[in-house]
Every structure is written in C-alpha cells, then in structure tokens.
Amino acid sequence: MKEGTKKRRATKKRSLAYLDDLTGIYNRRYLKKTKKEIEELQERSIPFSVVIVDIDHFKEINDTHGHLKGDEVIKEFSQFLTGTLRATDTVVRYGGDEFVCVMSNTESKDTQQIYARILDRCKKRNFGGLNISISAGIASYPADGGEFDELLKIADESLYDAKRSGRGRIGTIHKKRIELPTRVYVGRREEKEILKGFLTEGNGYVRAALIEGNIGIGKTRLVKEVLNTITGREILWSDCLAFFEGISYYPIREIIKYKINRQGKKIINDIPFAYKIEIGKLIPEIMEEVKERIDEIGLVLDKYRLYESIRRIIELGETKKIIIIDNMQWSDRETTEVIKYLLRSLRNSPITFIFIYRQEEKTDVLEDFTSYISRETAVKKVGLEPLERSGIQQMVNIIIGEKPDNELVTYIEQGSGGNPFYVEEIIKGLNEAGYLHVEGDTWHFEGPGAKIIPKSIDDIAERKYQGLSKEGREILEIASVIGRFDIDIIKDITGYNEGHIIGVIETIKRLGFIKEREDRIEFQEEISRGAIYKRYVSDMKGRMLHKRIGEKIEEQYQGREHEVTEELAFHFYRGMDRTKGVVYCLESGDRAREQYANQSAIRYYTWAEELLRNQHDIEHKRTRIDCLLKRADVLSFIGDNEGAMKNFEEGLKLAQAIADKKREVDIRFRKASLYVNISQYSKATEEANECIKLYEELSDKKGIALVLNAIGNTQGFFGEYNNALKNYEESLLIFREIGDKNFEARVLNNQGLIYMNLGDHNKALRHFEDSLKTKAERGDKYREGAALNNIGLIYMSFGNYKEALKIYEDALNIFREIGNKYGEALVLNNIGIINGDWGNYSEGLKFSEDALKIANDTENRYCEALALKNIGTIHMHLGNYDRSLRYFDDSHKIAERTKSNELTFINLASLAYLYLSMGKYTEAKEYIDKVYNQAKSLKSQRMLRDALAFLCDFYLGQKEIEKFEETIQKLNEIPETLxxxxxxxxxxxxxxxxxxEIEDFTKADKHAKKALAIYDDMGDRLSTGIVYYYMGISELQKGDKTAYKKQMKKAVKVFTTLGAKGWKVKADKMLKKNG
Structure with missing residues (x-):
C-alpha cells in the first residue's frame, strides 16, 4: 500500500472516531477537541453558551416501542436539532438521549430565547411517528462560569432542575447547589505539612512515605494536594487494582508504560539489549521489537536482570522523582520484591516512594513489605483519622455553600463517623430524597431517620444499583465482569448503539460508580465492582459473560493476543471454555515463569489443570500431565518440595495409566533431581536407574546422557570425584555421538570443576577451555562467562595474575552485557582479590565494594559473604584490624545462617589469619583448631593444606620449633596438584x-630468595615486603646491622607505599629497638 493511501485511511479512521455510529453527528469524544476551540473564544473574550438537551421519558419509548423505535426517534431528533441551529454551532450526541450544544458568540439571554423556540417546535411535530418533549439546561460564558468543564456541570444541574420541575422546559441555575466532589480538601493541615516536609527534605537518598487509613478517608487526595505544591520532580503514579491482582507487576507495568508513552520508546534505546528483553516480558509491544534477536544472547532465568531493567527505566528522566503506588493492599508479592530491589539499588538517589493503602485491608504481603522497608530505609508513616466535628462542619459548608445548622451537622456526624466519603454520600442522598433542599435562598434540612445513612460501601453500591434502569443495571453487571467499562464489548453483548451506551454510562457516572482516565473508564472503587459482581452476576450468567468477553477481547487483539494473554486466561477460565482456557492459562503460566512471578505461574497452571480434570481422552490427559509437571517445577523452585512431589506422583500415575513412557521418564528424571535436593540420595539413585531403563526402551540417547550427567553432579557434590568423572565421560561420549554441542560444553565444564577440586589444574584448564570454545561457538553468553571465570581461577592458582585479570575482565564484560548480576558480583570479587594481593588496596576495595552492593541489591548471600571477607582482608593488610574483624564477623554470620561449609571454612581461616597478624596467638590458635577440625571432618585436602599452613605460621610465631617441624612435614606431603x-x-x-630460628642462615637466605622470586613474579607486593622484613631479622640474628637496616628499610618502603599500617608499625618498632 502506498504511503499516501495509508495516511488518507488513517485520517479517515481518526475522523470516524469522532462520529456517532447511529446519528452521524459528533460523538462525546469530539468534546475534547471542542475544548481547544473554546479556549480560543475565551482568549478573544467572545461569549458562548453550553446547552444540554434531553428527550423526556425516553426510557418509556424504549420500553413500550422497543430500541429500534427509540433509535429512530434519536436519529430524527438529531437531524432536527442540527437543522434548527446555526452551521457554526456544534451539536454532540453526549450519550443516549442527551445532546450537548456549543453555541459561539451567544449570550445567556439569546440562548434562552433560541431554546424556548426549539422546545415549542418539538411539541408541534413527530419524531419517528411519536410526540416528544425535551428539557434543556443552559450555562453561559462568562456569566455562569469560566472553564468548559464547569459550564458543562452547571448546564447539567440546570437540566436536572428542569426534569425535577416537571420536564418540557429550560432549567434554572440556582446559586445554591451542592458541590460534589468537594472542591476543597478539608482539614489535614498537619498531615499535609508532615508529608510535604518529608518530600522536600533530604534529597540525597531514597526514602518512603506510608499513607494509611480506611476507605474513603482521603488518602489519595492528601497525596495529590501535597504534590500540587511541589515542583522540580518527576511524578510517576500507578494504582494496584484488585481485578488485575492476577497480572504480576501490574503497577510496575503501568509506570513503565507511562514513561514510554510520555517520552517515547526511544528511552529504552540506550539500555543494554539483555535488559530490553526483560522489559519486553512486561510490555509485549517492546518484545515484538526485540524477539528476533533474543537468540543472539544466551540468557538464563535471572529475576534480578528484570529488576535491574526496571531500575534503569525508572532512573531515566529527571534525577529527583516521586513514585506513588496507590491501593498497595492489592499489590502482588512480585511487585513488592521489585520495589525492595529499587529501594536497595537506588539508596543513594533522590527518589521518594509513596505507598497508599487501606488500613482495614492490610494483607500479609503488605505487612511483610512495610516491615521490610521500615528496616531498610527512612520511612514516614502518615495515618489519616476520621474528621472531627469541626472538620465535618467545614466540609458541609463547602458542599452546600453556606453555614449548616447544627442538626444537619449532627446527623451527618453520626451517620458518617467522620469519613469524608460517607459525608458526601449522605448529603447527596439527602438532597436527592428531598430532605435537604433550598427554600428561598437557604438550605433547609428535615431529618429523615436512619434510612439515608449507608451501612457500608456495599450498601452504597446496592442503593445506586437499584436506582438504575434495567439497561443501566445490565451494563453495570457486564462492566463488573470485564473489570472496566469497555464500550465495544458492552455494545457487542447488549446490541445497544454506542451513543446509547455512553448515555447510560454517564448516568452511572453521576451516581459515583465511575472514574475516567485518559485511555479507559474504570470503577471508582474496586469494592463496588466486587459487590455488583458477587450479588448480581449468577454463576451461569457469569460463565456466559466471561466467555463472550474473552472472545471479544481476542477479536479486538487479533494477531496481538500476547498483549492480553493473562486477561484472556482469566475470562476463558471463568467462562469454563476448556479449549481456549487451557491454551491461554498455559501461556500465562509460562510467561509468569519468565517474569519470575512464581505464585502467578502456579495459579495459571492450576486453572489449566482444573479445566482438564475429569476429561478422559488421551490428549487432554497428556496436557493435564504437562500442567502438573509445570506446576511441580515451580513448586520445587520456590522450595515447596512436598507440593512438587505430590504433583510428580499424580502426573506419574496418569502417565502410567495411558502408557506414555516419554512423560513417565520425564517425571522420574525430575523426581530424581528433587530427591537430591531433599537429601534422599538412595531414592534419587533408584529413580535415576529407572530413567536409564526407560530411556533405553525409548532409544533416547540424549536422555541417558542427561541422567549420567546428573548422577555425576551428585557424586561430585559428595566428593566421589572418580565416580563422577566416570559418569561424565560416558555422558560426554553420547553427547558427542549425537552432536549436542550445548550439553557437551556443560559436561566439559563439570569435568573441569572436578579436576579443579582434585587440584589437577592443568587438566581443569584444558576442560574449561574446550567448554569455552564450544559455548562461544554456540553464542551461549552466560556459560561463556562462567567458563572464563573458572579459567581465571586456574590462572590465579598458577600465580599468573595478569592473565587471570585479563580473563576476568572478559567475563565481566559478558555478564554485564547479558545483565547477569550473580556472575558480575563473582567476577568483581575475584578482581578485587587480585588487586588486594598486588597491594592495590584502593582498587581492591572498590571492586569488592561494588560486588557487595550488587550482592546486597540482589540478596545474594554467597556473594555478599565473599565480598565482606575480601574487604575484611584488605583492611587487615592496611592494619585496620577492628574494621577487618567486623567484616569477617559479618561474613561469618552469613556462613552460619546459610550453613555453607565452604563459606564457614573461608571465614574461620580469615579470622585465624587476622589474629596471627595482630599477634593474638591464643585467639589465633582457637580459630586454627576450628579450621583444622573442619578440614578433617570434610576430608578436604585443600582445606587441610590451608589449616596446616596456619599451624606453621602459629608455631613459628610461638617459637615451638618441634611442633613446626612435625607440621611442615605433613604440609610437604600434600599432593603436588594442590x-x-x-x-x-x-x-x-x-x-x-x-x-x-635454628641459625642456619645459608639455608634461610636460600629459601627467602626463592619466596621473593615467586612473589615478585606474581606481583604480590605485600608478601615481598614481608620477605624483606624476615630477611632483615635474619641479618640481625647474624649480627650484620648494616644489612639488617637495609632489608628492614626495604620492607618499610613497601609497607609505606601500600599503606599496610600493621606491618609498617612492626618494622618501625624493629628499627627503633635495634637501631
């Protein structure tokens, strides 16, 4: 299609959007466009009038003669009205039987005369063969108001007066009228000052305000009132909606959509591609743009990559921000986890979060969340209490425009309990029922008793519902099932034309059921929607509506169903549509897993499985097995091993019943893995053996290889290295035979890890490099980075720090490219170790502190413990022993909490080293014994090597020469590979x-020079300085003070350059003491 044709069609489509489908005149949407024209009239001080015209008793026409006759009347009346008015006047079908007319250059008096003639002419002619009368409400600029919306409201009130006064007339504008909602936010001065102060002070770090109170108390309005007084900040606002609670991250999605809609999709151009993929998981339109390139990057599931992508999007734009999430009582757990990450990762950013929630509906999720943020960041809680009598009096005064009498205030006080929402509803009810009315120029109140006073929000919703027409109730019920007022869907289900539906919705809006946003019409309160749904939508009717609504949404998004998958799953599940329900529930469950929203995934898989129960055909049973397996995988992932096992057992019975060997073996393989996780190794072995038998029956070589690889992993975990290598080798041969490069690389990596644990670093290096080559060829970025990290460890053990650093930098770039925070933290830790060993302490601290920040942000306790240990080691070298001890203690606490043998050993060793450096030999011996005992308990030669080295250092320091000789002999027996x-x-x-010590200075000098050469080659400057120190002591023992001073001054120079205060103090003392 040519570009010009496309543009003409797009222009035509936009034009049709402004026309009413029944009458052909402008529709309600056009009023937004009219506002701009009106602003021009106001700028030029040209008077104009806004008129609302309504056909009297139109409902009776529909009821008596049917909707087709009603449509005929509407069409003929619209032609009459447009034909009667000037060509310059704008006529809009506002909805149903209501029309809005905007008459430029027309003052109030002239408009009154024109519409008096129109009313008279209507009475003298037929429309659709029927006699009708009309009522009108008029408001003029500038006599009656300044803003268009204000004039529209006044005209509506004037129309209401005409109806109440008998119809067939023009209404009167009363100076005394009820102003709802209240234009002024009453009271709350102290709360506003507290919140404003909190939002404007302390701009350098993240913090949070908690706004709590009962429904209708004015929480949201408090925040909006305060925000109206604050400038220089980007405001991001989102709601949690109960209806969309099943859609994970809903408020986060809304914030991202808002930023993209406001700033354009270009805002994501500068973030790494891996993060764009994560944003695409939340915003399907983005995924459409990036999905073609997903295979270019090998990504593993990592929820923190998603969280980091959200952080990067939110950080774009103005530096200072206020982020508001309303109705937090409906937040899903996944949203709270994202916010926790943002609070941690943005801790030094000038961003304030505001969380608004109903006190009476506080959930466990919200309770956990508020407790967490109260511990982690600066929090200000603002609680809203009911208004006191003076506040109620002020509010009533503003609503009715005069000082209320005490009897009215007392009645409202007793009925509302000081809740502003109930105050407004009671006044509205009193006015509509005639108990509060104008006499002369004053409001008059007559006490009606208790029947006007609402008992609850449900009660208010019930009364409003009962006051609607049959069509109004029908539309309200349909909207309660959709979750919003979707005119296209309502039109499809009811058969009403758009204008009629809009008119009914306008009536519903006047009752306070609705709030309008730019792109949608929603229920004012979710509790009202829920009340209508539960009370008036029967099970059978609900199923029918959900199914039809699902079909209509599917039609609306044809070709783009992925944008509304969760919504379709919800409606087809509720509609008991087995075919579509299962498809969309499974898609939604898979998407939830991709988004790391595990509870949502479980819910969708459960819905799909429920739809398939009691189905007897083979395909349905197979699909049900798949549902059970998917749900079991998620349950296992979140640690519900018992629930996972129940799903596996149920799936296994079904698979055996239908003789589905492939699914049976898949289940057994998963069961074996689960048994390993819960330490039931004999059962794991039994299942693994059954898997091999079944895979052999199926001639599935890959399956056999996968089982052998899994068995090898378990054996490696328990130190059965030779058995592990045997199974890995068998597995590797099969993967090579079938040409599976991906798993070939994984097995090579596993073999490398075993050889590294055995201390055969050359073999480990060969396997890691072979694995790396295969991964790089396949574009598996994550495993390529992991292999590089392992290779770096090998080069560190060789003492080739330069090569190790180069490899680590390559790994770091990969992990950053794909947004893998765990890998990034591990590599940063290793780079920090190298810099620390080189004596580049400031650089070492920087890398380790960066790793610590990532570990804290992602709640990765393993990396956190390693980073704390590394930072503690650097402070130990710097002589900051107290700080070092705090870091080691914090790291050790994590090791104890996580019950990690590896971390426990590392930290015990660090504490032993620290106390040796401090010369506190009693404490040092205590920790050395713990290190030695753990090494023996775990039967780890590597750990035993380190424990013996500590003992050697200890015995030399204590001059226990015989014990040193025994210990060094054991140390020399450690295999060469270790x-x-x-x-x-x-x-x-x-x-x-x-x-x-034994005064064999020739041998002492020989070994010192060997040590010096090794440390020089490694670039280990601190160890070089320590060798100079002990060489100086050797010269002193010989009696050569000149040589002693020379070596000791070399040591002091090294320690001074490095900032190693502890060792410098030792050397200075030696020089001072011995000249």
Missing amino acids: RPKKFEGDSNLFMARYFV
Whole structure:
C-alpha cells in the first residue's frame, strides 16, 4: 500500500472516531477537541453558551416501542436539532438521549430565547411517528462560569432542575447547589505539612512515605494536594487494582508504560539489549521489537536482570522523582520484591516512594513489605483519622455553600463517623430524597431517620444499583465482569448503539460508580465492582459473560493476543471454555515463569489443570500431565518440595495409566533431581536407574546422557570425584555421538570443576577451555562467562595474575552485557582479590565494594559473604584490624545462617589469619583448631593444606620449633596438584623463618630468595615486603646491622607505599629497638 493511501485511511479512521455510529453527528469524544476551540473564544473574550438537551421519558419509548423505535426517534431528533441551529454551532450526541450544544458568540439571554423556540417546535411535530418533549439546561460564558468543564456541570444541574420541575422546559441555575466532589480538601493541615516536609527534605537518598487509613478517608487526595505544591520532580503514579491482582507487576507495568508513552520508546534505546528483553516480558509491544534477536544472547532465568531493567527505566528522566503506588493492599508479592530491589539499588538517589493503602485491608504481603522497608530505609508513616466535628462542619459548608445548622451537622456526624466519603454520600442522598433542599435562598434540612445513612460501601453500591434502569443495571453487571467499562464489548453483548451506551454510562457516572482516565473508564472503587459482581452476576450468567468477553477481547487483539494473554486466561477460565482456557492459562503460566512471578505461574497452571480434570481422552490427559509437571517445577523452585512431589506422583500415575513412557521418564528424571535436593540420595539413585531403563526402551540417547550427567553432579557434590568423572565421560561420549554441542560444553565444564577440586589444574584448564570454545561457538553468553571465570581461577592458582585479570575482565564484560548480576558480583570479587594481593588496596576495595552492593541489591548471600571477607582482608593488610574483624564477623554470620561449609571454612581461616597478624596467638590458635577440625571432618585436602599452613605460621610465631617441624612435614606431603604458586611462596618463607630460628642462615637466605622470586613474579607486593622484613631479622640474628637496616628499610618502603599500617608499625618498632 502506498504511503499516501495509508495516511488518507488513517485520517479517515481518526475522523470516524469522532462520529456517532447511529446519528452521524459528533460523538462525546469530539468534546475534547471542542475544548481547544473554546479556549480560543475565551482568549478573544467572545461569549458562548453550553446547552444540554434531553428527550423526556425516553426510557418509556424504549420500553413500550422497543430500541429500534427509540433509535429512530434519536436519529430524527438529531437531524432536527442540527437543522434548527446555526452551521457554526456544534451539536454532540453526549450519550443516549442527551445532546450537548456549543453555541459561539451567544449570550445567556439569546440562548434562552433560541431554546424556548426549539422546545415549542418539538411539541408541534413527530419524531419517528411519536410526540416528544425535551428539557434543556443552559450555562453561559462568562456569566455562569469560566472553564468548559464547569459550564458543562452547571448546564447539567440546570437540566436536572428542569426534569425535577416537571420536564418540557429550560432549567434554572440556582446559586445554591451542592458541590460534589468537594472542591476543597478539608482539614489535614498537619498531615499535609508532615508529608510535604518529608518530600522536600533530604534529597540525597531514597526514602518512603506510608499513607494509611480506611476507605474513603482521603488518602489519595492528601497525596495529590501535597504534590500540587511541589515542583522540580518527576511524578510517576500507578494504582494496584484488585481485578488485575492476577497480572504480576501490574503497577510496575503501568509506570513503565507511562514513561514510554510520555517520552517515547526511544528511552529504552540506550539500555543494554539483555535488559530490553526483560522489559519486553512486561510490555509485549517492546518484545515484538526485540524477539528476533533474543537468540543472539544466551540468557538464563535471572529475576534480578528484570529488576535491574526496571531500575534503569525508572532512573531515566529527571534525577529527583516521586513514585506513588496507590491501593498497595492489592499489590502482588512480585511487585513488592521489585520495589525492595529499587529501594536497595537506588539508596543513594533522590527518589521518594509513596505507598497508599487501606488500613482495614492490610494483607500479609503488605505487612511483610512495610516491615521490610521500615528496616531498610527512612520511612514516614502518615495515618489519616476520621474528621472531627469541626472538620465535618467545614466540609458541609463547602458542599452546600453556606453555614449548616447544627442538626444537619449532627446527623451527618453520626451517620458518617467522620469519613469524608460517607459525608458526601449522605448529603447527596439527602438532597436527592428531598430532605435537604433550598427554600428561598437557604438550605433547609428535615431529618429523615436512619434510612439515608449507608451501612457500608456495599450498601452504597446496592442503593445506586437499584436506582438504575434495567439497561443501566445490565451494563453495570457486564462492566463488573470485564473489570472496566469497555464500550465495544458492552455494545457487542447488549446490541445497544454506542451513543446509547455512553448515555447510560454517564448516568452511572453521576451516581459515583465511575472514574475516567485518559485511555479507559474504570470503577471508582474496586469494592463496588466486587459487590455488583458477587450479588448480581449468577454463576451461569457469569460463565456466559466471561466467555463472550474473552472472545471479544481476542477479536479486538487479533494477531496481538500476547498483549492480553493473562486477561484472556482469566475470562476463558471463568467462562469454563476448556479449549481456549487451557491454551491461554498455559501461556500465562509460562510467561509468569519468565517474569519470575512464581505464585502467578502456579495459579495459571492450576486453572489449566482444573479445566482438564475429569476429561478422559488421551490428549487432554497428556496436557493435564504437562500442567502438573509445570506446576511441580515451580513448586520445587520456590522450595515447596512436598507440593512438587505430590504433583510428580499424580502426573506419574496418569502417565502410567495411558502408557506414555516419554512423560513417565520425564517425571522420574525430575523426581530424581528433587530427591537430591531433599537429601534422599538412595531414592534419587533408584529413580535415576529407572530413567536409564526407560530411556533405553525409548532409544533416547540424549536422555541417558542427561541422567549420567546428573548422577555425576551428585557424586561430585559428595566428593566421589572418580565416580563422577566416570559418569561424565560416558555422558560426554553420547553427547558427542549425537552432536549436542550445548550439553557437551556443560559436561566439559563439570569435568573441569572436578579436576579443579582434585587440584589437577592443568587438566581443569584444558576442560574449561574446550567448554569455552564450544559455548562461544554456540553464542551461549552466560556459560561463556562462567567458563572464563573458572579459567581465571586456574590462572590465579598458577600465580599468573595478569592473565587471570585479563580473563576476568572478559567475563565481566559478558555478564554485564547479558545483565547477569550473580556472575558480575563473582567476577568483581575475584578482581578485587587480585588487586588486594598486588597491594592495590584502593582498587581492591572498590571492586569488592561494588560486588557487595550488587550482592546486597540482589540478596545474594554467597556473594555478599565473599565480598565482606575480601574487604575484611584488605583492611587487615592496611592494619585496620577492628574494621577487618567486623567484616569477617559479618561474613561469618552469613556462613552460619546459610550453613555453607565452604563459606564457614573461608571465614574461620580469615579470622585465624587476622589474629596471627595482630599477634593474638591464643585467639589465633582457637580459630586454627576450628579450621583444622573442619578440614578433617570434610576430608578436604585443600582445606587441610590451608589449616596446616596456619599451624606453621602459629608455631613459628610461638617459637615451638618441634611442633613446626612435625607440621611442615605433613604440609610437604600434600599432593603436588594442590600446591599453587602462592602456596610455594608461603612454604619457602616458612622455611626461611625456620632456618633463622635454628641459625642456619645459608639455608634461610636460600629459601627467602626463592619466596621473593615467586612473589615478585606474581606481583604480590605485600608478601615481598614481608620477605624483606624476615630477611632483615635474619641479618640481625647474624649480627650484620648494616644489612639488617637495609632489608628492614626495604620492607618499610613497601609497607609505606601500600599503606599496610600493621606491618609498617612492626618494622618501625624493629628499627627503633635495634637501631
């Protein structure tokens, strides 16, 4: 299609959107366009009038003669009205039988005369063969008001007066009228000052305000009133809606959509591609743009990549922001987890969050969330209490425009309990029932008793519902099922024309059921929608409506169903549509898993499984098994192993009943993995053996290889390294035979890890490099980064820090490219270790602190413990022993909480090293014994090596030479493969110190020089300085003070350059003491 044709069609489509489908005149949407024209009239001080015209008793026409006759009357009347008025006047079908006329250059008096003639002419002719009368309400600029919306409201009140006064006339504008909603926010001065102060002070860090109170108390309005007084901040507002509680991250999605709609999709151009993919999981339109390139990056599931993508989007724009989430009582847990991440990761940003919630509906999710943020950040809680009598009196005064008498205030006070929402509803009810009316120029109140006073929001919804016409009730019921007022869907279900529906919706709006947004019409209160749905939509009717609504939404989004998958799943599940319900529920469950919304995934899989129960055909049973497996996988992932096992058992019975061997073996494989997770290894082995038998029956070589690889993983975990290698080798042969490069790379990596644990670093390196090559060829970025990190560890053990650093930097770039925070933190920790060993302490601290921040943001306790330990080590080298001890203690606490043997050993060793450095040998020995005992308990040669090294250091410090000799002999028995370069340097330094003690200075000098050469080659400057220190002591023992001073001054220079205060103090003391 040519570009010009496309533009003409688009223009025509926009034009049709402004026309009423029944009458052909302008529709309600056109009024927004009219507002701009009116602003021009006001700028030029040209008077104009706004008129609302309504056909009297139109409902009776529909009821008596049918909707077709009603439509005929509407069409002929619209032609009459447009034909009677000037061509310059604008006539809009406002809805149903209501029309709005905007008459430029026409003052009130002239408009009154024109409409008096129109009313008279209507009475003298037929419309659709029927006699009708009309009523009109008029408001003119500037006599009656300044703003268009204000004039429209006044004209509506004038029309209401005409109806109440007998119809067939022009209404009167009363100076005394009820102003609802209240234009002034009454009272709350203290609360406004507290909130404003909190929002405007302390701009350098993230914080949160909690606004709580009962429904209708004025929480949302308080926030809006305060925000109206604040400038220089980006405001992001979103609601949690109970109807959309099943859609994970709903308020977060709304915030992102708002930013994209306001600033354009270009705002995501600068964020890494991996993060765009995550945004696409929440905003399907974005996914459409990036899905073609997803295979370019190998991504693993990582919820923190999603969280980080949200953070990056939110940070765009103005630096100072206020982010509001209303109705937090309906928030899903996934949303609260995102917000927790934002609070942690944006802790040094000038961003304030405001969370508004109903006190009486506080859920466990919200309770956990508010407790968390109260611990983690600065929080200000603002609670709204009911208005006191003076506040109620002021509010009534504003609503009715005069000071109310005491009897009225007392009645409202007793009925409302000081709740502003109830105050407004009672006044509205009193006025409509005639108990509050104008006599002369004053309001008059007659006490009606208790029947006007609402008992609850449900009660208010019930009364309003009962006051609607049959069509109004029908539309309200349909909207309660949709969750919003979707005119297209309502039109499809009812058969009413758009204008009629809009008219009915306008009536519903006047009753306070509705709030309008730019792009949709919603229920004012979710509790009202729920009340209508529960009370008036029967099970059978509900199923029918949900199914039809699902079909209509599917039609609206044809070709773009992915944008509303969750909504379709909800409606087809409620509509008991088995075919479509299962499809959309499974799609929604899979999407929820991709979004890391596990509870939502479980719910969708449960819906799908429920729809398939009691179905006896094979395909339905197979699909039900798939539902059970998907749900079990999620349950296992979140730690509900019992629930997962029940699903596996149920699925297994179904698979065996229909003789589906493929599904049976898939279930058994998952069961085996689950048994490993819950430490039931004999059962895991039984299931694994059954899997191999079944895979052999199915001639499924890949399945056999996967089981062998899984068995190898378990054996490796328990230190059965030789058995693990045997199974890995069998698995590797099969993967190579079938050409599965992906799993070939994984097995090679697993073998590398085993060889690394065995201390055979050369073999480990070969396997890691072979794995890396395969992963790089396949574009598996995550595993490529993991392999590089492992290779870096090998080069560190070789003492080749330069090569290790180069490899780590490559790994870091990959992990950052794909947004993998866990990998990034691990690599940053390792780079921090290298810089620390090199004596680049400021750089080492920077990398380790960056790793610590990521670990804290992502709640990764393993990386957090490692980072704390690394930071503690650097402070130890700097001589900041107290700070070092705090970091080690914090790391050790995490190790104890997580019950990690590896972390426990690392921290016990760090504490032993610290106390040795401080010269506190009693404390050092306590921790060395713990290190030694754990190494023996775990039967780890690597750990035993480190424990023996500590003992050597301890015995030399205590001059217990015989014990040192016993210990160094054991240390020398450690296999060659477990003796990295740093270990060789340390061993030579131990021997140099030992020979000084027994006064064999030739051998002492020989070992010191060996140690010095190793440390120099590694770039380990601190260890180099320590060797100079002990060489100086050796010279002192020999009696050569000149050589002693020379070596000691070398040591002092190194320690001074590095800032290693602890060692510098030792060296300075030696120089001072021995000249």
